[in-house]
Amino acid sequence: MPPAAIGVVRVSGPGAREALHALAGRVPKARRASLADLKDVDGAALDRALIFWFPGPATATGEDLAELHLHGGRAVVAAVEASLGAMPGLRRAEPGEFTRRAFENGRIDLAEAEGLADLLAAETESQRVQALGMASGHVSRAVAGWRDRLLGLMAGAEAELNFADEDDVETGDNVARRLISGMGALAGELGEWLARPAAEVIAEGLSVVIAGPPNAGKSTLINALAQRELAIVSPVAGTTRDVIETPLALDGIAMRFSDTAGLRAESTDDIEIIGIDRAKAAVERADILLWLGPPKEAPDHPRAILIAAQLDRWRGDAAAEAEAALADIALSAATGEGMEKLHRYIVEMARTLLPREGEAALRQRQRAALAEAKQWLEIETGSREARDLILLAERLRLAGTALDQITGRAGVEEMLDALFGRFCIGK
Structure with missing residues (x-):
């Protein structure tokens, strides 16, 4: 959207040649860039721009197609669009209409169109690679x-x-x-x-759920991962009442991290009970589980990372260190110790859930x-x-x-x- 360095205006269909001639006074050689002074119907100058002429059917849409590479100011683009809109037989394109015409005219198929849609929406490297493979056929x-x-x-x-x-x-x-x-x-x-793996896993992000008993350090951990105060941290048990989700990307892999209510057997607080039920449901749906409780109490999950959290509090406690030895990793989200190792654990496990190089989901x-x-x-x-x-x-x-x-x-x-x-x- 303007303003930008260059604004590209595309005209596709049987009236494209006439529209280009009306603005530029000529039609350049096919597929050759040409500098032209664009004028409206009254002869008033609009812009000095590069113009291109692409005769169909060997075009992006399968139709005759003209492109105007304008200076990208709002006023310039608006003036050119207004001049085009005043020409008989021309109208503003609907969202995605050029791609739809390409599909309907056999230039791309539906799978390639879906890949292009994903490519436009890609925010991480894994999303880009997957979408590009789909769009490339x-x-x-x-x-x-x-x-x-x-x-x-x-x-x-x-x-x-x-x-x-x-x-x-x-x-x-x-x-x-x-x-x-x-x-x-x-x-x-x-x-x-x-x-x-399904493509939605890549597009929407892997679900990484942080779970454990109350006051296990779950909220501190998600804040450290997000590098901002996402969840309220308090020594009061049951502070987190609902699932708090934030999107993050680790090494180019899209993920959705969720902080959950502390899991405990009994509670007299109706709201906390609802939060616990939602936490259990989130654990069941998780692609990866970060468990911050005693390792022996970890849920039966195929991709669980057992974490001995709050290392800064229990280091030197023989009993705590013996229990921590059963975990996959010991860390302190408050001091940052062990966070880099956790990062690697998560990324390595995430890669097992994504298509291998060269595969399409x-x-x-x-x-x-x-x-x-x-x-x-x-x-x-x-x-x-x-x-x-x-x-x-x-x-x-x-x-x-x-x-x-x-x-x-x-x-x-x-x-x-x-x-x-x-x-x-x-x-």
Whole structure:
């Protein structure tokens, strides 16, 4: 948004060439930058700008497209937009309309558009890498490969069903066995993709919950991690009554840290009881748990880091040091001792929850479509259905339809408005 060093105004559609000629008095060579004095319909100067002409369909939107690289002051951009808006057949773009036109004109598919939306919203390095892979077609290429294999299997089924009397066509049980083997192999590959972390984990941030008994140092720890006074610290037990959440990024990984009410067996305070229940629910949903209580009392969690907190208070106490020896790390959030080690612990554990380098994670919508495709490909060997080529061919067709939902070739009309509405006006 203005003001900026440069303001880019894009015109896309059948009127783009005429609009560019009206402002600049000429149309430059295709895909060449040219300096021009822009004027309104009355001949008044608007700006001296770089102009570009991109004839379709080999453009970002698949249509004729003109770009004006203006000085980025508000008045300059507003004056040029006003002149364009006064021309017949031109109107201001809706949010995400250029990207939507690119999708509708086949320049990108739905998975790439979703990746672009995530790239625009990326705030951390892990989000950028994941979104860039999606926008660059990582998932789309995988889907294209799966479709090619499906088409090969479908061709074999159709050949048997329609041309079984031809001498060069494989027939009988051999066809069914080959189909089932191919379907099983493809289902296994889809299962491997479904076993990867969901894209929402990267986009929304891993949930890191700090839990433990009252006065264990939970609020002091989250304040130290956030480097600000996020939670109230008090020696009075039960000070924290609700889950306090703050977004943080550690080594480029987005996380959501939550401070919780102290967990204890009994309480006569109704509000504290509600806080304890919410704390327990947060622990169950946590991707990573930071437990500040006695190690033997830690909840059964697959990714718990046992912390002996308040090191500055109990150092030298033999009993306390013996119990602390059972923890993964001892630290003092008040003095900072051990905080760097905790940082490394959290990051190392977080990396196990993220896709490996070169892997792409799937959105919930994409995962649902992939799971549906996998379901159609899974069939019990030896069953009656496994010997029926018509049913096998139908399963292959339905699996292909499910895959088409990932790239937007089928069944996604209801969610397009919501997706492209996330983009800015100029995108």
